[in-house]
Amino acid sequence: MIQTAVLGYGNIGNGVVTVLESNKDVIAKKVGEQVHVKHILEIRDVKPEDPFADRVVKELDIIVNDPEVSIVVETMGGTKPAYEYVKKCLLAGKSVATSNKELVAKHGAELLAIASEKKVSFLFEASVGGGIPIIRPINNCITADRIQSVTGILNGTTNYMLTRMEREGADYDAVLKAAQELGYAERNPSADVDGFDACRKIAILTSLVFGKEVNSEEIYTEGITAISDVDMKYAKALGCTIKLLAMSYLKDGRVYAMVSPRLLSGVHPLSGVNEVMNGVYVHGEMTGDLMFYGAGAGKLPTASAVAADVVEAAMNPGRTMMKGWTSEKMELGDVLDTEQAFFFRVSAEDADTVKGLFGDKAMALDTVVSGETGFVTEVMKEREFNELTASIKDKVRSRIRMA
Numbered sequence: 001m002i003q004t005a006v007l008g009y010g011n012i013g014n015g016v017v018t019v020l021e022s023n024k025d026v027i028a029k030k031v032g033e034q035v036h037v038k039h040i041l042e043i044r045d046v047k048p049e050d051p052f053a054d055r056v057v058k059e060l061d062i063i064v065n066d067p068e069v070s071i072v073v074e075t076m077g078g079t080k081p082a083y084e085y086v087k088k089c090l091l092a093g094k095s096v097a098t099s100n101k102e103l104v105a106k107h108g109a110e111l112l113a114i115a116s117e118k119k120v121s122f123l124f125e126a127s128v129g130g131g132i133p134i135i136r137p138i139n140n141c142i143t144a145d146r147i148q149s150v151t152g153i154l155n156g157t158t159n160y161m162l163t164r165m166e167r168e169g170a171d172y173d174a175v176l177k178a179a180q181e182l183g184y185a186e187r188n189p190s191a192d193v194d195g196f197d198a199c200r201k202i203a204i205l206t207s208l209v210f211g212k213e214v215n216s217e218e219i220y221t222e223g224i225t226a227i228s229d230v231d232m233k234y235a236k237a238l239g240c241t242i243k244l245l246a247m248s249y250l251k252d253g254r255v256y257a258m259v260s261p262r263l264l265s266g267v268h269p270l271s272g273v274n275e276v277m278n279g280v281y282v283h284g285e286m287t288g289d290l291m292f293y294g295a296g297a298g299k300l301p302t303a304s305a306v307a308a309d310v311v312e313a314a315m316n317p318g319r320t321m322m323k324g325w326t327s328e329k330m331e332l333g334d335v336l337d338t339e340q341a342f343f344f345r346v347s348a349e350d351a352d353t354v355k356g357l358f359g360d361k362a363m364a365l366d367t368v369v370s371g372e373t374g375f376v377t378e379v380m381k382e383r384e385f386n387e388l389t390a391s392i393k394d395k396v397r398s399r400i401r402m403a
């Protein structure tokens with residue numbers, strides 16, 4: 001029998017125990033022996049009627065010092081104390097499976113190196129895209145190809161908000177309130193709406209794809225707070241949708257990474273990723289385009305991805321299954337050097353000034369909203385767009401990059 005322990009018995013931790021227990025027979029068939037949850041670390045009181053209350057312990061050392069436990073699940077969230085706890089478990093020769101994107105984005109390289117040294121695994125399928133298998137395909141499947149780009153809708157909350165704005169013409173504040181009432185958005189929604197959550201996830205994917213450690217704080221990140229119902233009207237007129245895209249790609253030997261809302265053509269596969277769903281679009285030199293779609297959050301989809309990591313570790317004792325990335329720092333390209341077309345709009349009185357500044361580099365759209373004019377530029381460097389609009393910065397009502 002393989003003994004495991006779970007650190008943190010919140011929503012996801014409870015989900016992992018539920019999946020491991022409910023699917024015991026399926027898992028045993030795959031692994032070749034039973035996988036059992038021996039300990040659950042939780043400092044808060046657990047209801048005595050909880051079916052697993054008798055497995056709850058309050059001290060990490062009970063788990064670290066238990067030679068029977070070979071796999072530990074971390075579902076505490078945050079980095080304090082998760083980082084120290086995970087490190088201790090790995091150093092004690094236990095594999096770790098985590099759903100914690102903050103931990104992986106910040107300490108991934110170090111934890112992967114410890115796992116490798118100890119011949120165990122540090123696995124984090126659930127840290128990006130919830131229940132969508134994306135880490136394992138990148139690590140284990142698309143291994144004979146050079147991946148050139150990864151583009152993802154990696155945040156369910158903002159995708160839900162943008163979908164409602166698009167479908168109902170609702171404004172930003174109304175959809176944020178709805179998302180909060182449904183429990184998708186936190187009372188302080190910043191991590192989602194300002195793009196930080198998507199930023200951590202693309203930092204993990206970028207590190208994994210390009211093999212070096214990306215500092216998430218160096219990724220240009222713009223959230224959806226400036227997107228309005230008026231922008232959605234223009235998107236519709238252009239045959240587009242607006243999505244918060246987290247992307248990274250290789251161009252002329254440099255890796256660029258960015259999170260920003262983008263106008264996406266209605267025929268792009270990611271444009272059909274709606275509501276709280278996530279999607280990841282990968283382009284490989286040989287493979288061409290691949291698309292991964294599914295529930296990016298939620299108790300059971302996320303728990304199922306963590307449980308799959310437990311199965312992977314259980315099937316491969318004494319081996320390091322996740323090679324991940326090295327601790328060598330990735331120098332990202334300057335966002336000002338990225339190239340794309342831009343959509344922007346100004347008041348009707350300022351339209352002639354824009355025409356004078358851009359000449360034939362921007363095309364005025366037919367009127368979508370009376371009293372103002374929308375423009376779409378040719379593909380240009382972000383630096384050039386900023387220079388062209390420098391003198392009318394305050395007059396640009398909104399500016400959205402085009403995918």
Ligand code: HSE
Nearest residue numbers: 154155156157296297
């Ligand atoms: N807040 C995140 C989202 C949860 O909305 O996608 C899953 O990481």
